[in-house]
Amino acid sequence: MEQRIETPAGIRVDQSNGLFQVSRKVFTDPEFLxxxxxxxxxxxxxxxxxxxxxxERGSFLTRTVAGRDFIFSRDSAGEVHVLxxxxxxxxxxxxxxxxxKASVFQCFYHGWVFGSDGALRLIPQEGAYPxxxxxxxxxxxxxxxxxxxxxGFWFINLDANAISLxxxxxxxxxxxxxxxxxxxxxxxxxxxxxxxxxxxxxxLWHENGMDPFHVNTVHQTYxxxxxxxxKIGKERAQASGIATEVFDRKASAExxxxxxxxxxxxxxxKMKLDLGNGHMAYDYPANHGRPFAQWHPSWDPKYKPxxxxxxxxxxxxxxxxxxxRIALYDHHVxxxxxxxxxxxxxxxxxxxxxxxxxxxxxQSWTLAPAEESKEIRRLRLYSYMDFLGPAGFGTxxxxxxxxxxxxxxKGAEDYDGWNDVSAGMLPADPSSFVRxxxxxxxxxxxxxxxxxxxx
Amino acid sequence: xxxxxxxxPRLPSTAIDLRPYETFLIHExxxxxxxxxxxxxxxxxxxxxxxxxxxxNQADPFETVSLMYDDRRLLETRxxxxxxxxxxxxxxxxxxxxxxxxxxxxxxxxxxGVTVRSKFVLVEYRREDQRLFAGTYFHRLVGEGDAMxxxxxxxxxxxxxxxxxxxxxxx
Numbered sequence: 001m002e003q004r005i006e007t008p009a010g011i012r013v014d015q016s017n018g019l020f021q022v023s024r025k026v027f028t029d030p031e032f033l034x035x036x037x038x039x040x041x042x043x044x045x046x047x048x049x050x051x052x053x054x055x056e057r058g059s060f061l062t063r064t065v066a067g068r069d070f071i072f073s074r075d076s077a078g079e080v081h082v083l084x085x086x087x088x089x090x091x092x093x094x095x096x097x098x099x100x101k102a103s104v105f106q107c108f109y110h111g112w113v114f115g116s117d118g119a120l121r122l123i124p125q126e127g128a129y130p131x132x133x134x135x136x137x138x139x140x141x142x143x144x145x146x147x148x149x150x151x152g153f154w155f156i157n158l159d160a161n162a163i164s165l166x167x168x169x170x171x172x173x174x175x176x177x178x179x180x181x182x183x184x185x186x187x188x189x190x191x192x193x194x195x196x197x198x199x200x201x202x203x204l205w206h207e208n209g210m211d212p213f214h215v216n217t218v219h220q221t222y223x224x225x226x227x228x229x230x231k232i233g234k235e236r237a238q239a240s241g242i243a244t245e246v247f248d249r250k251a252s253a254e255x256x257x258x259x260x261x262x263x264x265x266x267x268x269x270k271m272k273l274d275l276g277n278g279h280m281a282y283d284y285p286a287n288h289g290r291p292f293a294q295w296h297p298s299w300d301p302k303y304k305p306x307x308x309x310x311x312x313x314x315x316x317x318x319x320x321x322x323x324x325r326i327a328l329y330d331h332h333v334x335x336x337x338x339x340x341x342x343x344x345x346x347x348x349x350x351x352x353x354x355x356x357x358x359x360x361x362x363q364s365w366t367l368a369p370a371e372e373s374k375e376i377r378r379l380r381l382y383s384y385m386d387f388l389g390p391a392g393f394g395t396x397x398x399x400x401x402x403x404x405x406x407x408x409x410k411g412a413e414d415y416d417g418w419n420d421v422s423a424g425m426l427p428a429d430p431s432s433f434v435r436x437x438x439x440x441x442x443x444x445x446x447x448x449x450x451x452x453x454x455x
Numbered sequence: 456x457x458x459x460x461x462x463x464p465r466l467p468s469t470a471i472d473l474r475p476y477e478t479f480l481i482h483e484x485x486x487x488x489x490x491x492x493x494x495x496x497x498x499x500x501x502x503x504x505x506x507x508x509x510x511x512n513q514a515d516p517f518e519t520v521s522l523m524y525d526d527r528r529l530l531e532t533r534x535x536x537x538x539x540x541x542x543x544x545x546x547x548x549x550x551x552x553x554x555x556x557x558x559x560x561x562x563x564x565x566x567x568g569v570t571v572r573s574k575f576v577l578v579e580y581r582r583e584d585q586r587l588f589a590g591t592y593f594h595r596l597v598g599e600g601d602a603m604x605x606x607x608x609x610x611x612x613x614x615x616x617x618x619x620x621x622x623x624x625x626x
Contacts, residue, residue: 396544
């Protein structure tokens with residue numbers, strides 16, 4: 001035990017013995033959650049919403065982020081605001097609709113009226129107040145301390161002194177570029193946000209999103225299904241005169257490994273996949289169809305011409321090398337602390353937040369090129385819901401796995417229980433990384449987490 | 456806000472014999488409750504659709520994400536997964552009880568078959584947790600030989616846009 005170098009409570013690291021552990025208390029102890037709220041969620045940039053969700057002047061929606069209720073609105077001048085959804089008079093809920101279009105918000109409690117920019121416009125009993133009372137900026141709806149966007153992704157920060165979003169995103173920006181550049185006119189959120197109530201701590205889902213080892217065990221039934229679909233599709237493709245060897249080659253284990261290795265070598269930190277500031281990403285060549293610009297035999301050949309054409313247009317726009325990177329690879333990027341963007345069977349944007357240690361609210365959206373045809377949109381939604389929806393063939397088994405872990409942590413304090421995140425710390429066979437990945441990206445998260453918690 | 460343009464429902468005709476439809480829906484519910492998923496799948500036509508919208512009054516499965524929108528291939532996969540011992544989200548299995556009631560026939564919309572509207576309550580018990588689902592079923596039923604088959608099943612959950620835990624057992 002004395003060999004262990006004690007990093008701040010919650011994680012412990014022993015580099016020389018290749019050990020990295022996370023205390024199970026961080027998933028169960030309300031004190032940890034309280035500290036996380038204060039030291040992480042009140043300090044970091046948090047994903048709020050996408051620019052396309054406010055398509056017009058006067059568009060608004062209400063959303064809960066970091067446990068706070070906000071209004072997201074585009075005012076009559078086109079400026080975007082995030083305002084606390086709380087009347088400055090006596091705290092009534094000002095906007096009670098999920099989304100819509102409005103030039104003003106009227107609090108239903110006592111009738112104060114605010115503009116879509118948050119400024120107080122009208123007090124019904126104005127004569128009861130001093131002259132000009134309502135014009136004081138302090139009477140207006142309270143704006144979130146910081147609001148900034150990168151390529152249409154709006155983030156908030158509860159800390160007025162935070163560094164800029166641009167600097168905060170660090171090496172994650174090229175990944176957001178690769179998503180934003182999938183459209184010539186702008187990416188747009190597809191209507192129909194999904195929400196999950198999961199009986200597990202928020203960090204367990206974030207971990208699951210970076211965990212390479214669970215895929216083949218938890219999602220076996222999904223992969224069997226996709227293998228079958230690909231087999232049937234190959235026969236169908238060949239029957240319509242499409243050569244499929246190129247796809248066989250892409251899907252071969254050897255090619256996958258080469259591709260994965262090449263992808264890893266292209267990341268700034270090589271094997272560590274560390275994008276800075278606790279963000280991480282991984283890419284690999286896709287062996288399935290991608291609704292943006294990669295057809296695959298598992299899909300009907302009728303979709304091929306449009307997808308091939310999108311790819312050609314992309315090449316013309318961003319060059320062949322980047323086009324391949326965008327269209328032929330799956331991308332996962334996790335932005336500290338609680339945003340996951342997965343670009344594989346569709347694009348999923350997901351956030352998670354716990355108000356109790358053993359529960360989380362997960363919010364999930366899908367993003368698509370605004371200009372894609374109805375046919376491809378249809379294909380995209382099938383592809384997305386297949387795996388990623390609450391009733392998809394992937395997500396429920398993930399939920400089962402993390403809920404089971406959370407239940408298991410009960411009583412872990414009795415035996416001082418620790419989770420093991422050591423894979424890849426000191427590998428006896430370094431090539432196993434390329435074959436199977438390791439838990440390095442989880443350590444990127446945990447190391448940053450510990451840094452914030454003990455700041 | 457209520458949609459003021461919507462039409463008041465008409466009193467259903469008493470001339471239609473609902474018994475064959477009720478019997479069919481009760482049978483379907485029993486197959487699901489008792490885990491005869493392959494037999495449940497066999498109730499659907501080859502070009503069937505199974506749709507669970509995510510928004511109240513969602514008009515379209517293609518412009519909006521849904522909770523489920525299955526063609527026959529996806530429905531087969533759903534059923535295949537349900538019978539697989541490695542569907543971890545069904546280990547242990549859910550026990551369910553479905554009640555189907557308030558059966559009426561919808562006005563003819565020019566599509567093949569008959570659209571039957573009903574109300575359901577589904578109680579799901581699993582892992583010391585009981586969940587309650589309720590809503591409206593729309594079954595478009597068509598004749599195939601002597602048998603009745605489902606060409607379309609739409610499930611409108613009253614809490615379709617609520618945060619839901621994983622959904623594995625079909626409604």
